[in-house]
Amino acid sequence: MQLPRVKIQFLNGQLGTVGESPDGLMALICGASAVAGKLELNTVYRVTSPDDLTALGVTETNNATLYKQVKEFYDEAESGTKLILYPVSANMKVTELCDYTKTSEGFARDLITRQNGALRGIGVAGLNAGSTAASANGLDPDVFTALPKAQQLAEWATSELYAPLFFVLEGRNYDASKELKDLTEEKYNRVCVVIGDTVKDSKGACMGTLLGRIASIPVQRNIGRVKDGSLFPLEMYVGAKKIEESGNTISAIFENGYIVPRKHVGRSGYYFADAPMACDPTDDYAYMPSRRVIDKAYRISYDTMLEELLDELELNEDGTLQHAVVKSWQQTLENAINRQMTAGGELSATDGEGCKCHIDARQDVVSTSKIVVTLKVRPHGYSRYIDVNLGFLVTTV
Structure with missing residues (x-):
């Protein structure tokens, strides 16, 4: 006998594809050094502006990576936007951090559990800092071994906590001389990898900029939308070269399923090329906007149906639901989605129905x-x- 429960399963293959909003609540797990009496590792901190780093004793000198990522987050997102910080040892591997079986402090599962389902996405940066090698697949091998771990952990949060989320991993130690692993052949539709940074020859990536853009836009919005304007950084690089000098490289990175900055001819500034997840492009959730939209619908559906759990139901003589009950449930769920998503433009609508x-x-x-x-x-x-x-347009005689 099972506990009474509401279970929601994602449909796939349906698309035929050949103010403060909790929808944008991001967490940053970042390699860091403790600051005596102020910043402790494996501890959750809530910040709303770069000024909060001062109270934590974090400076560009004692925590360069953490300082950079938080500053760049708020360069992109408005001051006042909430960001959850979780500093951990910079020597930890991402694969270990995301291991579903690791439940103690200092691991991603601990952060997710502590936040009680509030997180929508988690970015991981500045880990495995002692490694300088790139594999034959163009990145630190730890990035690739972490993919299935992050996917499993995100799926656990979805099925066990009813709190769907996604991971953004740093494309660490990028080596332009090697052919990148093709992520479009993978199946990790809750994980994406970003390559490119705001500093030359960086071993990391522009995680703060990416998370800041995600946190500042609605769930259906693509991070590369041109109408939203360019990204804040004045210079962006992939390896040792500026983005504008790396056309073929940018194309190759993107075609292999990574998030990467790009330039648009005739426009100043930089933009993200698109928002692919680490999976087959024909997956219904192969792009971040689809992932975020369906995750929000999941949360609304769960909350709405939970209200009906173990309620009395009027039945017909054959044990089936009466027509009025069926219509009531259908209308209740549709109303909840339309009120919380369609009305805000997060779904395509016909006469207000999405x-x-x-x-x-x-x-x-x-x-x-x-x-x-x-x-x-x-x-x-x-x-x-x-x-x-x-x-x-010519008319000939």
Whole structure:
């Protein structure tokens, strides 16, 4: 016998693809050094501006990586935006940090548990700092071994805590002379990897800039949207070269499924090329906006259906749900999604409706005590490829 519960499963293959908002609450797990009497490792800190680092005793001198990432987060996001900091030993490997079986302080699972389901995404930077080697696949081997661990941990948070989230990993020790591992052949749709930084020859990546952009936009918004304007940094690099000098390299990085900055001809500043997750592009959740949209719908669905758990249900003589009950449940769930998502432009809508709920009235509830609910939300499309056919308008005689 199982505990009464609400269970939500993600549908896949549906797309046919060949102010302070809790939706943007990000955490930064970063390699750091303790500051006596102020900053302790393996401890959760909530900051809302770079000034909060002063109270923690964090400076560019004693914690260069942590200082840089937080400053760049607030260069991108407005002061007042909440960021959860979790400083850990810089010598820890990302693979170990994300290990689902590690439950003690200093590991990602501990942070997730402490935040009681509030986190929407976790960025990891400045770890395995003692390693300077890149594998034959172009990055620190620790990045690739951490991918399945981070995916498993994110799935655990989803199924056990009803708190779906995603991980952003730092593409550490990037080596442009080696061919990158192709992440489009993987299956980690809750993990992405960013390459490129705001300093030359960096061993890390622009995690603060990326998390700041995510935290400042709605769930359906692409981090590379041109209308939102360029990123804050005045200079960005991939390895030793500026982004504008690395056209072919940027294309190769992106085609292999990584998040990377780019330039647009005719526009000043830098933009993220797109927001791929480390998985097959035909996966319904292959891009961060889809991941964030479906995760928000998940949270709303769980909260709405939890209210119905163990409630009395009016049944027909054959043990199936009465029509009025079916319609009531469908309307309740659709209203919740439309009120909290469609009305804010987070779903594509027709007459204010951006989702559809279906409950098969023929289910034998009296025998199974189980009700299967199918909810589908309508995502936005994204203009990734625009072709303009240009020619002369001429009338010939």
